[in-house]
Amino acid sequence: MTEKLEDIAQAMVAPGKGILAADESTATIKKRFDSIGAASTEDLRRDYREMLFRSTDAMKNYVSGVILYDETIRQKAKDGTTLVEIMKAAGAIPGIKVDTGAKPLAGPTSKIETVTEGLDGLRERLAEYYDLGARFAKWRAVITIADGLPSWGCIKANAHALARYAALCQEANIVPIVEPEVLMDGAHAGHDIDECYRVTEWTLRTVFRELYDARVSLEGMVLKPNMVIAGQKSAHQSSPEEVAEKTIRCLKSTVPSAVPGIAFLSGGQSDELATKHLSLMNAAGNLPWALTFSYGRALQAAALKAWGGKSENVAAGQRAFAHRARMNSLAALGKWDD
Numbered sequence: 129m130t131e132k133l134e135d136i137a138q139a140m141v142a143p144g145k146g147i148l149a150a151d152e153s154t155a156t157i158k159k160r161f162d163s164i165g166a167a168s169t170e171d172l173r174r175d176y177r178e179m180l181f182r183s184t185d186a187m188k189n190y191v192s193g194v195i196l197y198d199e200t201i202r203q204k205a206k207d208g209t210t211l212v213e214i215m216k217a218a219g220a221i222p223g224i225k226v227d228t229g230a231k232p233l234a235g236p237t238s239k240i241e242t243v244t245e246g247l248d249g250l251r252e253r254l255a256e257y258y259d260l261g262a263r264f265a266k267w268r269a270v271i272t273i274a275d276g277l278p279s280w281g282c283i284k285a286n287a288h289a290l291a292r293y294a295a296l297c298q299e300a301n302i303v304p305i306v307e308p309e310v311l312m313d314g315a316h317a318g319h320d321i322d323e324c325y326r327v328t329e330w331t332l333r334t335v336f337r338e339l340y341d342a343r344v345s346l347e348g349m350v351l352k353p354n355m356v357i358a359g360q361k362s363a364h365q366s367s368p369e370e371v372a373e374k375t376i377r378c379l380k381s382t383v384p385s386a387v388p389g390i391a392f393l394s395g396g397q398s399d400e401l402a403t404k405h406l407s408l409m410n411a412a413g414n415l416p417w418a419l420t421f422s423y424g425r426a427l428q429a430a431a432l433k434a435w436g437g438k439s440e441n442v443a444a445g446q447r448a449f450a451h452r453a454r455m456n457s458l459a460a461l462g463k464w465d466d
């Protein structure tokens with residue numbers, strides 16, 4: 129019997145649990161491996177992901193699901209077990225990144241703005257991923273703040289693609305993670321928290337209008353947004369309390385309460401700040417949806433460093449991963465304390 133979309137979506141944002149984003153493309157994981165001086169071979173990428181997914185206690189207690197990349201969903205561990213079976217045995221739901229990347233948006237802003245591609249053939253790919261065990265998917269749209277940008281055309285094109293993706297997912301009995309990311313990097317001087325608020329509000333409003341037009345069931349999706357936060361290079365950084373307060377205000381004014389959960393990306397925040405912001409928001413309480421994490425870097429950076437590409441460091445890597453997973457689980461309950 130097929131599971132109901134609503135039940136899967138609820139399980140993805142179950143209390144005290146969040147999502148591990150381990151869906152780095154081959155190009156992105158190479159950058160991460162470069163940072164620790166490890167060669168990005170297919171076997172080493174497999175070993176790294178196996179290390180994370182075999183952190184059994186952390187996975188069981190704190191991780192509801194894992195977003196995989198195409199290569200990983202097909203990979204087998206050294207002992208022949210598929211990585212999908214390993215994470216399922218630890219109670220985590222397998223998910224899959226299905227977009228094929230953010231490509232330059234044709235037109236005058238093509239040097240800065242992108243539109244995410246991957247709709248062609250998506251129906252057939254989703255059917256295959258379902259057979260490989262995926263019960264949710266991810267599509268990331270990227271919105272850049274720069275002088276006079278984002279353009280309306282960029283927001284509209286990305287929101288439309290997100291909605292078409294989400295509708296195809298639901299048709300395939302796969303829960304869509306809808307991820308419109310307003311980037312926190314970039315060097316634009318006016319990129320303070322209020323500019324991020326303005327652009328995030330505009331983006332989310334547009335996304336939900338497109339989701340409605342595409343007849344996407346809000347009960348059967350999860351939103352993965354950025355937090356409302358100043359650009360990394362802005363001279364005007366905001367306090368964690370202001371980030372939490374403005375993020376909640378922005379989301380309450382744009383995200384219908386029919387959406388079961390919101391799982392944030394970390395977007396380049398430090399590990400601790402990503403945890404602290406999430407905890408402050410949950411501690412504030414009175415939220416219409418579950419608020420949790422779907423972190424990539426903020427869950428993996430410490431583990432990657434402790435592992436360093438060496439098999440003798442697997443236990444140290446797993447300890448580092450388990451620690452961040454536990455801290456973010458506490459934050460998802462509003463109970464993390466520095």
Ligand code: 13P
Nearest residue numbers: 149393394395423424425
């Ligand atoms: P970060 O948490 O590193 O931003 O990654 C999350 C993600 O999945 C981006 O698409």
